[in-house]
Amino acid sequence: xxxxxxxxxxxxxxxxxxxxxxxxxxxxxxxxxxxxxxxxxxxxxxxxxxxxxxxxxxxxxxxxxxxxxxxxxxxxxxxxxxxxxxxxxxxxxxxxxxxxxxxxxxxxxxxxxxxxxxxxxxxxxxxxxxxxxxxxxxxxxxxxxxxxxxxxxxxxxxxxxxxxxxxxxxxxxxxxxxxxxxxxxxxxxxxxxxxxx
Amino acid sequence: xxxxxxxxxxxxxxxxxxxxxxxxxxxxxxxxxxxxxxxxxxxxxxxxxxxxxxxxxxxxxxxxxxxxxxxxx
Numbered sequence: 001x002x003x004x005x006x007x008x009x010x011x012x013x014x015x016x017x018x019x020x021x022x023x024x025x026x027x028x029x030x031x032x033x034x035x036x037x038x039x040x041x042x043x044x045x046x047x048x049x050x051x052x053x054x055x056x057x058x059x060x061x062x063x064x065x066x067x068x069x070x071x072x073x074x075x076x077x078x079x080x081x082x083x084x085x086x087x088x089x090x091x092x093x094x095x096x097x098x099x100x101x102x103x104x105x106x107x108x109x110x111x112x113x114x115x116x117x118x119x120x121x122x123x124x125x126x127x128x129x130x131x132x133x134x135x136x137x138x139x140x141x142x143x144x145x146x147x148x149x150x151x152x153x154x155x156x157x158x159x160x161x162x163x164x165x166x167x168x169x170x171x172x173x174x175x176x177x178x179x180x181x182x183x184x185x186x187x188x189x190x191x192x193x194x195x196x197x
Numbered sequence: 198x199x200x201x202x203x204x205x206x207x208x209x210x211x212x213x214x215x216x217x218x219x220x221x222x223x224x225x226x227x228x229x230x231x232x233x234x235x236x237x238x239x240x241x242x243x244x245x246x247x248x249x250x251x252x253x254x255x256x257x258x259x260x261x262x263x264x265x266x267x268x269x270x
Contacts, residue, residue, distance in 0.1 A: 041228065044228060048227055049222050062224065074231060137213050183202075
């Protein structure tokens with residue numbers, strides 16, 4: 001369909017069902033690849049919520065997630081010529097946003113970032129004390145950013161390994177390895193604090 | 198670390214840091230800050246300044262290096 005569009009032919013959509021979002025913005029994708037700002041705005045409006053939600057899953061702080069989303073879309077516009085419309089906008093945007101979030105985490109001081117940002121659980125878990133929750137969150141915040149990102153997405157958010165791998169630009173096996181290394185570091189850190197997981 | 202330990206740690210993590218709301222949205226319109234960011238002139242990276250300072254220093258100490266540098270420019 002993309003080749004038809006590029007050749008100036010009308011794309012063929014099914015009349016019985018709405019086309020997927022990526023098909024809706026195919027024209028915008030091609031215009032965006034050529035640096036069109038209004039096409040960029042329409043893509044931004046369409047995908048900002050998804051990108052923001054993805055970044056929020058990594059940094060777990062709404063204000064930081066907004067800041068990183070702005071940075072991510074700035075990087076996206078700068079890289080417009082590298083977009084491959086056949087692969088869609090969102091996976092590409094998610095990958096850029098993931099790297100922007102990791103860069104942000106690298107700049108943070110590990111001991112000071114999690115506690116003020118930590119959202120309270122939706123339903124307090126009686127099986128875990130507030131102290132254990134706090135110490136676990138602190139230990140999680142001390143993980144190296146790449147391991148922390150993999151663990152946040154694959155373990156806490158339970159996103160499919162394939163999706164996490166695409167966002168990080170690594171293989172599924174590498175995601176599993178990062179999660180394993182994150183858990184091993186976490187266990188060591190918690191044991192030092194007197195918590196036996 | 199065996200599979201049981203991994204599962205226990207994963208459960209602990211999920212309990213300590215609950216997943217974020219899947220319907221979360223930014224609290225404000227992010228388009229204006231994106232536009233402002235696009236209008237900003239990119240800052241010159243520090244290593245570009247360091248390289249320039251190094252070249253100036255090199256030419257001050259070894260003026261004979263100037264023709265060589267010009268040749269490679």
